[in-house]
Amino acid sequence: xxxxxxxxxxxxxxxxxxxxxxxxxxxxxxxxxxxxxxxxxxxxxxxxxxxxxxxxxxxxxxxxxxxxxxxxxxxxxxxxxxxxxxxxxxxxxxxxxxxxxxxxxxxxxxxxxxxxxxxxxxxxxxxxxxxxxxxxxxxxxxxxxxxxxxxxxxxxxxxxxxxxxxxxxxxxxxxxxxxxxxxxxxxxxxxxxxxxxxxxxxxxxxxxxxxxxxxxxxxxxxxxxxxxxxxxxxxxxxxxxxxxxxxxxxxxxxxxxxxxxxx
Numbered sequence: 001x002x003x004x005x006x007x008x009x010x011x012x013x014x015x016x017x018x019x020x021x022x023x024x025x026x027x028x029x030x031x032x033x034x035x036x037x038x039x040x041x042x043x044x045x046x047x048x049x050x051x052x053x054x055x056x057x058x059x060x061x062x063x064x065x066x067x068x069x070x071x072x073x074x075x076x077x078x079x080x081x082x083x084x085x086x087x088x089x090x091x092x093x094x095x096x097x098x099x100x101x102x103x104x105x106x107x108x109x110x111x112x113x114x115x116x117x118x119x120x121x122x123x124x125x126x127x128x129x130x131x132x133x134x135x136x137x138x139x140x141x142x143x144x145x146x147x148x149x150x151x152x153x154x155x156x157x158x159x160x161x162x163x164x165x166x167x168x169x170x171x172x173x174x175x176x177x178x179x180x181x182x183x184x185x186x187x188x189x190x191x192x193x194x195x196x197x198x199x200x201x202x203x204x205x206x207x208x209x210x211x212x213x214x215x216x217x218x219x220x221x222x223x224x225x226x227x228x229x230x231x232x233x234x235x236x237x238x239x240x241x242x243x244x245x246x247x248x249x250x251x252x253x254x255x256x257x258x259x260x261x262x263x
Contacts, residue, residue: 002049025077033052035146036174038202041205096120111148133188133189238254
């Protein structure tokens with residue numbers, strides 16, 4: 001993995017994401033190397049090589065994080081704040097230490113390393129911490145999320161955070177027909193999260209390489225995703241199930257028409 005160190009001009013970036021005013025990314029790139037990563041578009045502006053082979057480290061992020069801002073802040077949008085490199089660098093920890101504890105902050109990660117920073121997280125007055133959980137079977141996870149912790153570890157992290165009185169949420173993503181076990185996720189996280197975010201796979205953002213992986217490794221899912229009627233029915237049934245089960249969904253992203261592609 002290539003590590004690029006640089007100083008940034010700012011750390012809080014304005015965003016058009018619904019309900020969020022700023023994103024904060026002390027890293028760009030991620031060592032989890034998820035095959036479907038939507039942030040690969042960053043390679044257009046970062047001439048470091050293929051996405052997943054490099055990580056940019058903003059060395060002055062902790063100092064920049066001291067700036068006081070208003071509005072909702074999300075960490076992170078083009079990286080994972082608790083990716084493997086964080087265990088060594090502790091950049092996220094130092095950023096959190098310096099942030100105004102009145103900041104309305106949400107943190108999303110795939111790693112139980114977040115538990116290391118419970119002492120700092122508890123100092124924030126308006127904080128929510130989420131973990132992405134999809135309960136992929138192990139043979140699937142090794143292909144799609146090769147360096148991310150297993151779902152069981154992420155669920156245990158949510159349980160610990162909840163026990164510590166920290167607001168938690170579960171991000172069920174990406175929802176891939178025949179692969180993502182939504183009901184299993186809901187069963188295993190019941191009572192330990194405050195709300196859920198659900199996102200159906202966006203094949204366009206996943207990129208051509210990911211579509212090839214689906215085609216070669218998971219042909220049943222690939223063919224399902226190519227069938228517009230099947231996908232529309234899938235999204236409809238998923239939404240109906242979540243509503244009937246009265247699952248507290250804060251956001252549901254399932255506009256599959258935007259994801260439609262042809263070979």
